[in-house]
Amino acid sequence: MAATGTGLVLTEPRRFERTTFELxxxxxxxxxxxxxxxxxxxxDHEQYTGHITAPGPFVPGHEIVGVVEQVGANAAARWxxxxxxxxxxxxxxxxxxxxxCLEGAYRRCVRHGVRHFYGFxxxxxxxxxxxxxxxxxxxxxxxxxxxxxxxxxxxxxxxxNPLGAGIRWAVTVPETRPGDVVVVLGPGIRGLxxxxxxxxxxxxxxxxxxxxxxxxxxLALAPAFGVDLAIDxxxxxxxxxxxxxxxxxxxxxxxxxxxxxxxxxxxxxxxxAGGTFVxxxxxxxxxxxxxGFDPDHLVYKExxxxxxxGVDVTAYRAAFDLLASHRFPFADLPRQVVDLxxxxxxxxxxxxxxxxxxxxxxxxxx
Numbered sequence: 001m002a003a004t005g006t007g008l009v010l011t012e013p014r015r016f017e018r019t020t021f022e023l024x025x026x027x028x029x030x031x032x033x034x035x036x037x038x039x040x041x042x043x044d045h046e047q048y049t050g051h052i053t054a055p056g057p058f059v060p061g062h063e064i065v066g067v068v069e070q071v072g073a074n075a076a077a078r079w080x081x082x083x084x085x086x087x088x089x090x091x092x093x094x095x096x097x098x099x100x101c102l103e104g105a106y107r108r109c110v111r112h113g114v115r116h117f118y119g120f121x122x123x124x125x126x127x128x129x130x131x132x133x134x135x136x137x138x139x140x141x142x143x144x145x146x147x148x149x150x151x152x153x154x155x156x157x158x159x160x161n162p163l164g165a166g167i168r169w170a171v172t173v174p175e176t177r178p179g180d181v182v183v184v185l186g187p188g189i190r191g192l193x194x195x196x197x198x199x200x201x202x203x204x205x206x207x208x209x210x211x212x213x214x215x216x217x218x219l220a221l222a223p224a225f226g227v228d229l230a231i232d233x234x235x236x237x238x239x240x241x242x243x244x245x246x247x248x249x250x251x252x253x254x255x256x257x258x259x260x261x262x263x264x265x266x267x268x269x270x271x272x273a274g275g276t277f278v279x280x281x282x283x284x285x286x287x288x289x290x291x292g293f294d295p296d297h298l299v300y301k302e303x304x305x306x307x308x309x310g311v312d313v314t315a316y317r318a319a320f321d322l323l324a325s326h327r328f329p330f331a332d333l334p335r336q337v338v339d340l341x342x343x344x345x346x347x348x349x350x351x352x353x354x355x356x357x358x359x360x361x362x363x364x365x366x
Contacts, residue, residue: 006366007059007134008340009123013050014353016133016344017057024127024138031071031079031139033089037337038132039063039158040362041190042258042281043119045351048344051259054120061132061364062119063161064089065154071139079145088160088320089137090144090313092117107310112142114309133343135366146316149324155337155363156323159189159330163319164311165256165280166193171201172315173308174252174276178202183242183250183270184227185209186257186281187218189333189361192225193319194254196328199226205246209233209266217334218360225328239269250275257281265292273301280308335361 003023008016026032038061046052047060068085076082093116094106101109108114118137121130129138139145148157169190176182182198184191187210195206207229210219219230229245231238242249249272257263258281269292271277298305323330336359338346343364348354350362 005129005134005136007129008343009057010060011057021128023136026070026072028072028074029141031075032069033066033137033139034069035064035066035132035134035137035366036154037065037158038364039161040350045347048347049351056122056124058120058122059131059134060119062091063158064132064137065148065157081145086148087145088148089118093140093142094144095142133364144313149320156331158363159323160316160319162190163193163323164315165190166197167318168311168315169278169280169308170194170198170254173306174278176201176203176252179204180251181205181246181248182252183207185255185263185267187215187222190256194256195227196225200322207231207242209238238266242270253277255279255281262291264290268297271303276304278306278308333361334359337363337365340366
């Protein structure tokens, strides 16, 4: 009898089906991962609610950490791994041959691109194990793996993804320099990671915004992650608060909010003339108007507005270094870890569709 694994297939919005998959035969160029933990992010609950749609039923989850269970000889040499190694899996696949991949922009890989990545590939595509809500993950020949530092707990290790995003979005993309004033919009795990990354890069002052009671606990955590000023925009004008503390506006603004239509206008107001505004948070399908946004301010301020999609292995490696240093208390974040049977409840909670306060960090441990 063939060996099998189990996964949760999102068959339609708000409907998971527990499914048994036959584990694939592994050849010279691919491998199989036994999943230990998969972190949850905004994409997960937007997939769950249908704000982000896939071309067919699929196993979600893309912040994946696990142990190599099988690996072919060629793949082992290419990835630098052996059976028993704990690794993290890069979200995006890379053919390593097309022009974008050769330039390092493998998110735009001609073969895979932004519609064919872990946590988004239809389960009808063999072998079906393409996401983190499962006991196993198929390691495609075009997969990219990163070693997890020794001693790092698998659930904590899944922070490699949001922390890598924070490094890329708050430091690499805007070219943040020592002494810069940085404002992060949104106090979720990616916001806290962006603040920590900016501070680690030498930012002179870091501010963070949140909105109302739902964000109160997260704003209270912010100082431990390098934030010098936490602002509740429900009660405080963020521009006035920043000027009162620093006397200036921000050199760099990073927007990691999700479905927050007013955040873009706030970011434009917070940036200084000639500043940089990185937009990484999405508004969701049909978001419509952006309250308070006047495009003329982009002209008057000569702002550099940059979109940032995903992360890259360079940022992930830096994220693991920062995690392993324990400089910031990511291990102490309010965290909820569930098995496959609790995944739907946790995702619905994060989506705001269940009563209760969502954790800052949610993890599925199959």
